[in-house]
Amino acid sequence: MNQAMILQKLRLLGTALISDAKGGADVLDYGIRSRTNDGHLVAGTAETVQILQKSLDPVRSIFEKCAKNGSKNLVLAIDASGLTGAVWGEIFTRFAKKSNITAAIIDGGVRDLVEIRKLDFPVWARYITPRVITGEWATTFTPGLDLGTHVSIPIMCGGVLIRPGDYIVADLDGVVVLRPEETGKVLEKAENIRAMEEKML
Numbered sequence: 001m002n003q004a005m006i007l008q009k010l011r012l013l014g015t016a017l018i019s020d021a022k023g024g025a026d027v028l029d030y031g032i033r034s035r036t037n038d039g040h041l042v043a044g045t046a047e048t049v050q051i052l053q054k055s056l057d058p059v060r061s062i063f064e065k066c067a068k069n070g071s072k073n074l075v076l077a078i079d080a081s082g083l084t085g086a087v088w089g090e091i092f093t094r095f096a097k098k099s100n101i102t103a104a105i106i107d108g109g110v111r112d113l114v115e116i117r118k119l120d121f122p123v124w125a126r127y128i129t130p131r132v133i134t135g136e137w138a139t140t141f142t143p144g145l146d147l148g149t150h151v152s153i154p155i156m157c158g159g160v161l162i163r164p165g166d167y168i169v170a171d172l173d174g175v176v177v178l179r180p181e182e183t184g185k186v187l188e189k190a191e192n193i194r195a196m197e198e199k200m201l
Helices: 003-021 058-069 089-096 113-118 180-200
Strands: 042-050 072-077 086-088 101-112 123-130 154-158 161-162 167-173 174-177
Touching: 003 042, 003 167, 003 174, 003 180, 042 058, 042 086, 042 101, 042 154, 058 072, 072 154, 072 167, 086 123, 089 101, 089 113, 101 154, 101 167, 113 123, 161 174, 174 180
Parallel strands: 042 072, 072 101, 086 101, 101 123
Antiparallel strands: 042 167, 154 161, 167 174
């Protein structure tokens, strides 16, 4: 089964059936929920960023990498759980839309939701705040910050390990992570559960 078929199946199944098929495993904390359009449903492959200090440089750096990657259906997962303030807003949304990123999953804050909703970009985040993590918008890179240690690495997001290349499914119910090595088994089980539910209905 190629990746396009896998992603199509994941979108058709949604998070509830995938969660049931995984026995409730790898579901992000319920605090991370849709902050944009209730109808948004995405399935894609993960790209990751970890933010450990008051700098948005790691997020900025990922846009160029994703744009060069050429892959479609990238879902950006961000671990900013140790910081207070927004790590995502309108400007990053516009960059993301030009960088093959289809959605953002953020263990942290988001702002500029009116503009993001107008752009129809799906965001799942832990909270909403007008305050950015740096205290004010910073346009320059932080001297001495090693970006390579903060992007495209395994991260913890919403209490779940997310690795670059993992599948992410997100909708109004929440966010679920699916490992490539378990895809076939989980999809088969989820489709069997859906068939059983349809009979019950």
